[in-house]
Amino acid sequence: MPPAKDNPVPTGLPDTDLFTLESIPSKGKGLVAAKPISAGTLLISEPPLFTTASLTDADNIEKDLGRIIRGLPKEGQRAFLALHNNFPGQPNPFSNIIRSNGYPLGPSSDVGAIFPLIARLNHSCRPNAQHAWNEALQRETVYAVRDVAPGEELTLSYHNGGPSAERRAALRQFFGFECACELCALPANKLARSDKHLRDAQALDERIGDSKRVKMQPEDALNDCRELLRVYEEEGITDLRVPRLYYDAFQICAMHSDAARASVFAESARIARELCEGPDSEEVANLKKLEAKPSSFENWGSTKRWKSETKDAAERYKNVERPVGGKSSIWGA
Numbered sequence: 622m623p624p625a626k627d628n629p630v631p632t633g634l635p636d637t638d639l640f641t642l643e644s645i646p647s648k649g650k651g652l653v654a655a656k657p658i659s660a661g662t663l664l665i666s667e668p669p670l671f672t673t674a675s676l677t678d679a680d681n682i683e684k685d686l687g688r689i690i691r692g693l694p695k696e697g698q699r700a701f702l703a704l705h706n707n708f709p710g711q712p713n714p715f716s717n718i719i720r721s722n723g724y725p726l727g728p729s730s731d732v733g734a735i736f737p738l739i740a741r742l743n744h745s746c747r748p749n750a751q752h753a754w755n756e757a758l759q760r761e762t763v764y765a766v767r768d769v770a771p772g773e774e775l776t777l778s779y780h781n782g783g784p785s786a787e788r789r790a791a792l793r794q795f796f797g798f799e800c801a802c803e804l805c806a807l808p809a810n811k812l813a814r815s816d817k818h819l820r821d822a823q824a825l826d827e828r829i830g831d832s833k834r835v836k837m838q839p840e841d842a843l844n845d846c847r848e849l850l851r852v853y854e855e856e857g858i859t860d861l862r863v864p865r866l867y868y869d870a871f872q873i874c875a876m877h878s879d880a881a882r883a884s885v886f887a888e889s890a891r892i893a894r895e896l897c898e899g900p901d902s903e904e905v906a907n908l909k910k911l912e913a914k915p916s917s918f919e920n921w922g923s924t925k926r927w928k929s930e931t932k933d934a935a936e937r938y939k940n941v942e943r944p945v946g947g948k949s950s951i952w953g954a
């Protein structure tokens with residue numbers, strides 16, 4: 622029986638009236654919110670127009686790309702050729718359009734892909750959206766990672782971290798543009814404050830990654846996670862850096878057999894991941910397993926220093942908010 626008109630079948634696809642393509646000063650075109658958007662909203666779910674998987678002959682990339690593009694339906698050809706080329710007038714225009722717009726199929730893939738709509742999202746050093754390759758859906762998804770007001774531009778981060786001078790140099794070097802995002806455009810005193818936070822964040826991140834310290838001084842490592850979360854809270858960072866940080870906290874607790882806290886941090890990582898990648902993300906499924914059974918983690922229990930049981934979490938941490946905030950006492954040993 623066909624569905625009733627006023628009771629449409631949920632498709633899991635995004636609302637197409639959420640944003641419009643607009644000209645943005647100093648950035649070319651970009652996508653702008655057309656209505657209020659809540660954190661966790663699916664903005665785009667897009668299959669690749671094509672991927673670079675078949676480009677194996679380094680000497681003939683431009684020619685092979687020409688063949689791929691000619692093989693696309695006319696509409697696809699038009700969509701590709703309309704994309705921004707950050708290297709106009711230079712040889713190899715097809716390769717340069719890919720350089721200006723391509724995304725890898727996941728963080729560790731060397732296969733690139735073109736997603737014509739996602740390619741219209743500009744970079745921000747304080748982005749309000751997060752992209753991810755969803756292997757099961759064979760689509761790139763983009764979720765809002767904080768509430769967005771109508772008229773606000775939707776942005777992704779092409780490159781994370783560091784104080785403004787470092788970020789700007791990297792964006793110039795790797796992507797060929799001068800960043801005009803709202804963070805880089807802050808007045809000098811506010812930018813200096815943000816730069817200090819982000820320098821602190823780099824130092825904390827480096828210390829958290831020191832495996833010897835995690836083993837010998839886990840209290841200090843966990844305290845650094847808490848400090849880094851506070852920096853993220855203060856800087857308005859809500860993208861993938863947040864679930865990664867909770868996952869670091871999970872690993873520290875798991876290494877020292879603290880199943881109760883490991884379970885709470887896996888839960889926080891899962892909630893924060895879900896905001897960035899949706900409930901059907903593979904990473905979310907992995908985190909759910911760790912949340913239920915932290916001892917299934919590959920580096921579980923190198924020491925018994927903080928030994929506890931998963932069931933202790935319900936009683937001990939019942940009043941701790943999820944995801945865990947930087948002020949929570951759960952960070953203390």
Ligand SMILES: C[S@@+](CC[C@H](N)C(=O)[O-])C[C@H]1O[C@@H](n2cnc3c(N)ncnc32)[C@H](O)[C@@H]1O
Nearest residue numbers: 648649650705707740741743744798800801802
């Ligand atoms: C993937 S495209 C984004 C959409 C593009 N603005 C357009 O008109 O189609 C990337 C290009 O957009 C511009 N861009 C993106 N983020 C920017 C930013 N924060 N500041 C200045 N230009 C930016 C740069 O020219 C960059 O090479």
